[in-house]
Amino acid sequence: MELEQQVAIVTGAASGIGRSIALTFAAEGASVLIADIDEAGAQETVRLIEAKGGHAAATRCDVSAPKDVQVALEQAQARFGTADILVNDAGLTTGMPFLEFTEELFDRILAVNLRGPFLFSQAFARALIAHGKGGRIVNIVSTAAEAARINAVGYCTSKAGLAHLTRVMALELGPYGITVNAVGPGMTMTQRIQQNETVSTAYQRAFLKEVTLGRPGQPQDIAQAVLFLASRHSAYVTGQVLYVDGGYTAGKLSVQG
Numbered sequence: 001m002e003l004e005q006q007v008a009i010v011t012g013a014a015s016g017i018g019r020s021i022a023l024t025f026a027a028e029g030a031s032v033l034i035a036d037i038d039e040a041g042a043q044e045t046v047r048l049i050e051a052k053g054g055h056a057a058a059t060r061c062d063v064s065a066p067k068d069v070q071v072a073l074e075q076a077q078a079r080f081g082t083a084d085i086l087v088n089d090a091g092l093t094t095g096m097p098f099l100e101f102t103e104e105l106f107d108r109i110l111a112v113n114l115r116g117p118f119l120f121s122q123a124f125a126r127a128l129i130a131h132g133k134g135g136r137i138v139n140i141v142s143t144a145a146e147a148a149r150i151n152a153v154g155y156c157t158s159k160a161g162l163a164h165l166t167r168v169m170a171l172e173l174g175p176y177g178i179t180v181n182a183v184g185p186g187m188t189m190t191q192r193i194q195q196n197e198t199v200s201t202a203y204q205r206a207f208l209k210e211v212t213l214g215r216p217g218q219p220q221d222i223a224q225a226v227l228f229l230a231s232r233h234s235a236y237v238t239g240q241v242l243y244v245d246g247g248y249t250a251g252k253l254s255v256q257g
């Protein structure tokens, strides 16, 4: 098992990609704290992990609130001991044209997608350093960090910021033995995507035309990449963004034909 004796905190693991990451980590021997605003979903992830003999707990946490972040770290410590791995997966997206985008919406998306990982990573890194331990941070960005998209100014800006936050943190935390990397999913078939809650069917078709592997991603595709970056196999990798997108970003900045 890849993560035996490890303690991981996964934000946004009440559903979708985060749940798949939590299940994958637990199957590899990690004890997992699920930090999410969706308490029922978080409890369901715990149930799914425990049903397979794994160890998990849930805490209600809004990643944009410093107090909640502190409580989550304390919960992990109390239940399982000092955490070794942090995955910043919690994220929000809303489609709206730039000219109509409200200040409130922009602030909220930035607060969850960028301020949240900043706050969580800072508190997590401080705890690791206080315990004299190295660790791993993995941020979930998006192909939108690389390729701008219409009607998604908050999302694109937050994810591009998170990709660069990843690099800055990698530089500053490297001397403490903490690696910081990001995974950038392409279109990944979570329940919300399948039910067209976040992007339209037309958008999904257009996106897929540019995916050379010819299929959308599955949450498990993303979870395996996150597992690599959380495991000993990536000991010398830091400050990187790994796109797991079926080839979408490889051709994105050139004209095809």
Ligand SMILES: NC(=O)c1ccc[n+]([C@@H]2O[C@H](COP(=O)([O-])OP(=O)(O)OC[C@H]3O[C@@H](n4cnc5c(N)ncnc54)[C@H](O)[C@@H]3O)[C@@H](O)[C@H]2O)c1
Residues within 6 Å of the ligand: 011, 012, 013, 014, 015, 016, 017, 018, 035, 036, 037, 038, 041, 061, 062, 063, 064, 089, 090, 091, 092, 093, 112, 140, 141, 142, 143, 184, 185, 186, 187, 188, 189, 190, 191, 192, 193
């Ligand atoms: N599904 C995709 O196609 C796709 C593509 C690229 C990137 N991503 C990124 O992957 C991550 C997970 O997305 P998903 O598709 O699984 O979506 P999802 O909506 O299923 O999961 C997001 C989770 O974040 C939680 N969350 C939202 N706001 C929160 C807050 N303030 N504090 C704590 N938790 C909060 C939600 O309750 C939910 O459980 C996000 O960062 C998203 O931007 C997804």
